[in-house]
Amino acid sequence: MRILLLCSSFNGLTQRAWLELRRAGHDVSVELALSPEVMVEAAELAKPDLIICPFLKERVPSALWRAHRTVIVHPGPPGDRGPSSLDWAIAEGEAEWGVTALQAVEEMDAGPIWGFRTFAMPAEAPRKSALYNGPVAEAAAELVVEVAAKAGDASFVPVPLDYRSAGVRGRLRRAMRHADREFSWSEPTEDIVRRVRAADGAPGGRAELCGLPVRVFDVYRGPELAGVAGQVPGQVAGRREGAVLVHTGDGTVWVGHLRLEQEGAIKLPAAMALGEAVSGVPERAGYSEITYDRSEGVGVVSFDFYNGAMSTEQCRRLASALRYAVAQDTRVLVVRGGEVFSNGIHLNVIEAARHPELEAWMNINAINAVCREIVGCTSQLVVTSIGGNAGAGGVMMGLGADRVIVRDSVVLNPHYRTMGLFGSEYWTYVLPRRVGAEHALRLTQEALPIGAVEAVECGLADKALPGSRLDFERRVLEYAERLAADAGYDRLLAGRRQVREVDERRKPLDAYRAEELAEMSRDMFDDRGGFRLARREFVLKVKASATPERLAGHRGLSGASPAGGAGASHM
Numbered sequence: 156m157r158i159l160l161l162c163s164s165f166n167g168l169t170q171r172a173w174l175e176l177r178r179a180g181h182d183v184s185v186e187l188a189l190s191p192e193v194m195v196e197a198a199e200l201a202k203p204d205l206i207i208c209p210f211l212k213e214r215v216p217s218a219l220w221r222a223h224r225t226v227i228v229h230p231g232p233p234g235d236r237g238p239s240s241l242d243w244a245i246a247e248g249e250a251e252w253g254v255t256a257l258q259a260v261e262e263m264d265a266g267p268i269w270g271f272r273t274f275a276m277p278a279e280a281p282r283k284s285a286l287y288n289g290p291v292a293e294a295a296a297e298l299v300v301e302v303a304a305k306a307g308d309a310s311f312v313p314v315p316l317d318y319r320s321a322g323v324r325g326r327l328r329r330a331m332r333h334a335d336r337e338f339s340w341s342e343p344t345e346d347i348v349r350r351v352r353a354a355d356g357a358p359g360g361r362a363e364l365c366g367l368p369v370r371v372f373d374v375y376r377g378p379e380l381a382g383v384a385g386q387v388p389g390q391v392a393g394r395r396e397g398a399v400l401v402h403t404g405d406g407t408v409w410v411g412h413l414r415l416e417q418e419g420a421i422k423l424p425a426a427m428a429l430g431e432a433v434s435g436v437p438e439r440a441g442y443s444e445i446t447y448d449r450s451e452g453v454g455v456v457s458f459d460f461y462n463g464a465m466s467t468e469q470c471r472r473l474a475s476a477l478r479y480a481v482a483q484d485t486r487v488l489v490v491r492g493g494e495v496f497s498n499g500i501h502l503n504v505i506e507a508a509r510h511p512e513l514e515a516w517m518n519i520n521a522i523n524a525v526c527r528e529i530v531g532c533t534s535q536l537v538v539t540s541i542g543g544n545a546g547a548g549g550v551m552m553g554l555g556a557d558r559v560i561v562r563d564s565v566v567l568n569p570h571y572r573t574m575g576l577f578g579s580e581y582w583t584y585v586l587p588r589r590v591g592a593e594h595a596l597r598l599t600q601e602a603l604p605i606g607a608v609e610a611v612e613c614g615l616a617d618k619a620l621p622g623s624r625l626d627f628e629r630r631v632l633e634y635a636e637r638l639a640a641d642a643g644y645d646r647l648l649a650g651r652r653q654v655r656e657v658d659e660r661r662k663p664l665d666a667y668r669a670e671e672l673a674e675m676s677r678d679m680f681d682d683r684g685g686f687r688l689a690r691r692e693f694v695l696k697v698k699a700s701a702t703p704e705r706l707a708g709h710r711g712l713s714g715a716s717p718a719g720g721a722g723a724s725h726m
Contacts, residue, residue, distance in 0.1 A: 156303055159203035160185045161194055161225075163212045164699070165706060167544055168292045170566045172209040172228075172299045174606040179300050185706040187699055191216040197702075198223055205306045207299055208259070212238070220259035226302050229255045229264055230291050233271050234318055235325025236264035241283050241291070242331045244276065245353035252276050252286075254294035255325075256302050258313050264327075267313035270301045280349040282373075284356040284462075285494050288544065289624075293564055337361040340389035341404040348374050348408060356462065359414060359422075364401065365391065365432035372422060373398075373411030373461050378441045380407055391432075393439030396472070397424030400439055409442045411461055421503050421694045424466070444469065445476045452639035453632065454485035454535070459493025463549055466501035467514065470521035477528035481535065486639040486648075490529060490556065491540040491628060496565070497549025499580070506694045511687075515679045519579050522548055523668055526580045530555030530664065533652045536638060540631040541616070542624045547571050548578065550615075554585035557651055559616040560634065561607045562627040569615065570602040573703070574693070575684030577674035584658075584667045589614045602705050 158181050162169040165185060176183045186197035188211055195218050198206060206225040208215065215225055231240035232253035244252045253273035258266035272294035281289075305311040317323060331354075338350045338360055351360035351374045359370030377400050380392055386402050393400040398411045413428040414420050426433055445458045456476050460469055480488055500518040508514035529537055529552065539553035541561040546568035553559055561567070569586065571578035578599070586595040590613050598605070598615075607619040620630050641647070677683045691697075701707075 156204040156307060157182045157202065158184075158303060159198060159201045159206045159223075161188050161197070161206055161208045161215075162186075162210045163188055164210065165703075166210055167288050167566055168228075168295055169209045170568075170604040171292050171296045171564070171606075172207065174566065174604065174609075175296045175300050176207075176303060178606070178608065179303060181303055185702065187702040187706075188213045189699065189701070191218075193702075195219050205303060207302060209295055209299060214263060215259040217261060224306060225259040226256050226269055226306075227259055227264070227266070228295050228298060229257060230287065230295075231255060231264075232273055232325045233268055233320075234316065234323035235328070237328040237330060239328060239331040241286055242335075242353045243328050245280055245283060245286065246331075246335070246349060248280070248349070249276050252290075254291055254298060256298045257316070265316055267315045269305060269313045270298050272298060280352045282352045282355040282494075288494070296564070333361060339404075340364075340401060344376055344403045344406045344408050347403055348376060356422075361416075362389075364389065364399075364410075364413070365429050367429070367432070368416035369428070370414040370416065370422075371410055372413065373425075375409040375411070375442070377401075377407030377409045391429075391436050394426045394433055394436050395438055395440070395442045396444055397426050397466075397468070398442050399425045399429065399433055399436070400442070419695070421507060423503055423507055427504070427507070445472055447476060447480055449483065449485055450632075451636040452486040453489060453635045454480045454483050454487070455489040455491055455632065455635075456480045457491045457493070460495075460497065463492075463495030463498035463543070463545065464501040464503065465497055465499065465518075465522055465525075465549075466504040467518045467521045469501070470518065470525050474521070474524040474528055477525065477532075481528065481532050486535055486644060487538060487635045488532060488535045489538045489540055489631065489635050490553065491631070492543055492545070492549075492553075494624070495543045495549075496541045496545040497552055498546045499548030499552075502574075502690050503694045506690055511690075512679050515686075516676070519548075519672070519675055519679075522552065523579055523581065523672075526552050526555055526585075527664065527668075529553075530581060530585065531655070533648075533655055536644070536648055536651060538631065538635050538638070540628060541565055541567075542627045542631075544568075547574065547576075548580040548582070551578070551580035551582040551585060554589060554615070555581065557647070558618070558634075558638075559589075560618045560620060560631050561610055561616045562624065563607045563619040563621045565607050566604050567606075567610055567615070568602075568604050570599045572600060572602045572684075573689070575682075575686035575689045576678045577671065577684075579668070579671040579675050581664060581667050581671070583671055584662075584664065586615075588658075 184201050188194050206223050209228045233255050255271040256269040260266040274290045336354050351371050354360050355372045359372045388402050390402045391399050398409050410425045413425045414422040448455045505511050505515045537556040538558045539556040544566045550567050550569040610616040611619050678686050
């Protein structure tokens with residue numbers, strides 16, 4: 156079928172829908188819903204058999220849905236309506252939630268139902284972004300394929316929304332207001348965590364901290380601080396790795412990120428956002444973005460950076476953790492990312508720096524040091540565990556391992572071009588050796604996402620495993636333990652060393668790094684590719700003015716990889 160995806164942005168969920176529909180053999184094009192006129196014109200040009208809206212904030216023009224079958228993917232169970240569905244589901248502690256595919260009609264979210272999925276909500280309040288990119292994206296990916304199949308069935312008729320039906324348990328909910336997101340630090344920790352997570356990653360919980368009105372993100376329950384003098388709710392009691400520890404009505408909460416309520420302010424690590432106001436606050440233990448564990452001959456370095464962004468300081472800490480892990484007597488090293496594996500350098504921290512170009516330069520050098528530890532490790536076999544989406548240098552960072560294992564639902568964006576960068580992270584070494592020079596060029600130049608299946612087919616990854624993130628991490632650890640106990644371990648390790656030695660003689664890693672950084676210096680300091688504007692528009696969430704040519708002009712062909720790889724049928 157010829158399918159048009161109409162979306163507010165080509166985000167992770169839209170990318171996942173694009174991947175799944177193309178894998179099912181459909182001809183898929185994408186258009187950003189920039190205005191009613193643009194939406195109507197896009198449909199006139201594409202002449203689709205079906206329009207699917209996987210992520211759409213705007214109302215579908217009546218001229219569009221009257222002329223074309225148009226299906227909305229709504230992040231709520233049947234009967235749920237309104238623009239703040241996930242926010243309310245988290246805030247009110249729903250035990251079960253879902254995703255519904257419904258036909259566009261005059262009244263928003265009230266059309267006949269094409270299909271739905273339900274899932275259990277986590278016991279602990281999830282971040283809205285984690286819920287959206289996790290269970291919601293999983294359900295939506297299944298639904299869009301189901302909707303396309305039903306659209307090809309002439310006998311299929313969607314079911315009218317009927318609130319008398321036993322399966323329709325949702326209701327119309329109003330949009331969340333600013334007042335709904337406000338909280339006081341004197342409230343119980345659990346209430347604060349739930350309020351903030353219902354608004355994370357946007358627009359954030361609203362409060363006052365250090366006398367400043369702020370938006371609050373990235374919160375975790377903190378330790379009890381009994382006996383500490385001056386336990387006043389809202390007082391900052393400590394800081395660590397960019398986060399601050401704040402007293403609440405019944406305990407403490409770690410706050411990872413803040414955005415000041417002022418024109419042009421951007422989301423930053425909390426201690427950086429507060430600046431001098433917390434400069435004298437003591438360091439406290441109990442919060443860490445990086446951990447190291449070991450068992451059965453396997454060492455695991457785990458890192459979980461908010462939204463996958465890695466600042467200079469975070470990269471330095473991770474490189475240090477990897478150096479420690481490499482020096483241990485384990486046989487296999489697992490490098491494990493978090494909810495988002497990595498998206499490379501930290502654009503927000505760069506933009507907020509006094510000298511952004513210099514900060515960008517330090518950041519790229521710091522992440523290169525992380526990559527060097529992975530590529531250069533010859534005392535252990537290395538396994539990369541990619542359980543969340545990854546982009547740009549975050550993809551390349553994982554490719555220096557012996558084995559790259561991805562969760563089957565992840566979306567990878569192995570390119571830099573859309574940010575106006577050539578890229579570094581030793582990508583000119585690690586990417587071509589996995590996929591070949593020609594395919595590496597296509598991946599980086601076409602700047603399109605690929606899914607886990609396509610990543611394995613083209614050699615970017617070695618294995619794709621199903622399951623939740625926790626199930627995936629358990630299976631990767633079991634794989635690493637088998638690898639450590641393998642009778643052929645010594646041969647495999649000797650092979651890694653030999654390959655590294657041969658490659659180093661042919662062309663040293665330092666040469667790849669120098670060549671990449673020479674290109675990056677032109678991008679960062681001379682701004683030859685528009686990095687400065689692209690970065691600023693990204694951190695300020697500036698709405699696109701047109702659908703990018705790589706999306707508008709791209710038409711999927713059945714059986715063809717989105718990146719042009721042979722044999723493939725693709726957040």
